[in-house]
Amino acid sequence: MKTRLNTTLSQQLALTPQLQQALRLLQMSATELEQEVAQAVASNPLLEWAEEAPPRSSEPGPDSAAPAPAPASPSGEDTGNDAGSNDWMPDQGPWAIGSTHDDEREPPALRLAGEGQDLTEHLRWQLHLLNLSQRDRSIGLALIDAIDGDGYLREPLEALAQALQPELTVSCEEILAVLRHIQGMEPTGVGARDLGECLALQLQLLPADTEGRALALQIAQTALARLPRAGIDGLARELRQPVEAVASAVSLLRRMEPRPGRHVGQEDPGSWVLPDVVIWRQRGRWQAALAGHSGPPVVIHRGYEQMLGHCSSSDASYLRSHLQQARWLIRGLQQRGQTLLRITRQLLVHQAAYLEYGEQALRPLTLREMASELELHESTISRAIAGKYVRTPRGTVALRDFFSAAVETGNGEETASSAIQASLRQLIEAENPRKPLSDAKLTDLLKQSGVTVARRTVAKYREAMNIPPSHERVRIG
Numbered sequence: 001m002k003t004r005l006n007t008t009l010s011q012q013l014a015l016t017p018q019l020q021q022a023l024r025l026l027q028m029s030a031t032e033l034e035q036e037v038a039q040a041v042a043s044n045p046l047l048e049w050a051e052e053a054p055p056r057s058s059e060p061g062p063d064s065a066a067p068a069p070a071p072a073s074p075s076g077e078d079t080g081n082d083a084g085s086n087d088w089m090p091d092q093g094p095w096a097i098g099s100t101h102d103d104e105r106e107p108p109a110l111r112l113a114g115e116g117q118d119l120t121e122h123l124r125w126q127l128h129l130l131n132l133s134q135r136d137r138s139i140g141l142a143l144i145d146a147i148d149g150d151g152y153l154r155e156p157l158e159a160l161a162q163a164l165q166p167e168l169t170v171s172c173e174e175i176l177a178v179l180r181h182i183q184g185m186e187p188t189g190v191g192a193r194d195l196g197e198c199l200a201l202q203l204q205l206l207p208a209d210t211e212g213r214a215l216a217l218q219i220a221q222t223a224l225a226r227l228p229r230a231g232i233d234g235l236a237r238e239l240r241q242p243v244e245a246v247a248s249a250v251s252l253l254r255r256m257e258p259r260p261g262r263h264v265g266q267e268d269p270g271s272w273v274l275p276d277v278v279i280w281r282q283r284g285r286w287q288a289a290l291a292g293h294s295g296p297p298v299v300i301h302r303g304y305e306q307m308l309g310h311c312s313s314s315d316a317s318y319l320r321s322h323l324q325q326a327r328w329l330i331r332g333l334q335q336r337g338q339t340l341l342r343i344t345r346q347l348l349v350h351q352a353a354y355l356e357y358g359e360q361a362l363r364p365l366t367l368r369e370m371a372s373e374l375e376l377h378e379s380t381i382s383r384a385i386a387g388k389y390v391r392t393p394r395g396t397v398a399l400r401d402f403f404s405a406a407v408e409t410g411n412g413e414e415t416a417s418s419a420i421q422a423s424l425r426q427l428i429e430a431e432n433p434r435k436p437l438s439d440a441k442l443t444d445l446l447k448q449s450g451v452t453v454a455r456r457t458v459a460k461y462r463e464a465m466n467i468p469p470s471h472e473r474v475r476i477g
Contacts, residue, residue, distance in 0.1 A: 018332075023383060026335070026336050030388075044325055050299050120144055143175065147261070152261075198256075212252045216253050232247050277399075278391045308323070342374055343385065347365075347402045365402065365403050367381045420451060
């Protein structure tokens with residue numbers, strides 16, 4: 001063995017700092033990108049905010065620089081329907097969702113995500129308005145912290161008493177007394193320990209002469225669990241009441257809110273998520289453009305740039321380093337926007353029917369197919385759509401929702417898995433609550449609509465959507 005020097009020629013991809021920054025910017029969501037740019041402006045003297053930066057809006061307005069005349073697809077083919085009165089355009093109300101007659105003009109992106117208090121804060125605010133002792137107030141705070149998002153108190157009173165020790169030694173009777181105060185708060189029914197108590201709390205606030213109120217209270221307190229199985233006729237025999245009276249009481253129960261806490265502090269995610277891209281229809285064509293905040297909102301400070309030729313070598317080295325970083329950032333932002341726009345416009349070629357008719361019209365599309373069509377790497381597509389949203393006439397949709405795996409339907413055709421799930425959800429929502437559809441029946445109904453899948457596939461998608469089996473879906477209505 002002797003030591004030798006050999007020369008070999010090879011190729012490899014080197015992740016330069018510039019490429020690393022471009023990949024990092026591509027993967028950021030709109031909110032993360034804003035924070036990144038703000039931090040860069042604060043730390044780099046050669047970067048400054050553009051004087052006429054596009055407004056922070058969810059969609060391009062009539063005066064936006066969005067390339068509206070550009071075709072929606074690279075091929076220039078019409079991916080939409082003929083122009084009509086139902087065309088959705090930015091100048092018709094950029095923030096309309098699913099309707100051209102939505103008069104709301106405030107951009108959801110400008111609304112505060114916490115426009116209202118959440119349930120815990122809402123109850124704490126009401127607790128401080130009550131004339132309670134410090135001891136009872138401490139018990140009330142512990143109770144409120146134990147109430148879940150639906151408004152129910154799931155923890156046993158004994159467990160709450162133990163949790164308050166050793167700071168506070170209380171009995172279950174004391175906790176129950178404070179709980180009665182909380183159950184008198186808004187929303188009505190909050191603090192209930194089960195569904196029957198929740199409905200009873202709401203019924204007790206109705207006028208005493210409300211038709212069916214007394215019988216509904218009796219059912220809620222004693223027979224609610226037996227109602228789904230026994231039905232109205234069986235419950236009428238059990239309670240020795242006329243069928244019409246029981247039916248009226250059950251109808252009253254159905255008008256109560258089973259989850260009183262769900263409407264407090266809850267907002268549609270589409271009302272506060274910042275979309276990166278906007279899709280609208282103009283003259284029968286689906287158009288796509290970057291949202292106002294997605295373009296490079298920063299420019300290079302010309303004053304510092306001109307100082308490069310008139311300063312010392314050390315100062316010039318400092319300025320050149322920051323100038324290079326500023327150019328990399330601006331170039332990375334431009335590349336990010338171009339990549340997002342290319343992907344979105346290519347999606348319009350495949351998923352125009354999805355925008356028109358909803359999830360049931362979604363076509364199978366994978367990241368690999370999109371990468372092949374755009375001549376990009378699959379990982380680039382994955383980074384580009386991660387955490388990105390697009391504003392459409394149907395609301396704000398995640399870009400990843402446009403992609404769905406193909407499922408063989410048994411008749412030689414392929415259907416998107418998301419479309420099958422949407423059909424299943426629609427069938428289950430329309431089922432008879434007294435006789436829910438079994439997986440076998442759902443399979444038959446899908447087959448009648450032209451989608452032939454196995455029963456185990458239906459069961460898998462039902463479980464993926466967190467929908468219980470048929471015997472657990474039996475309910476009042």
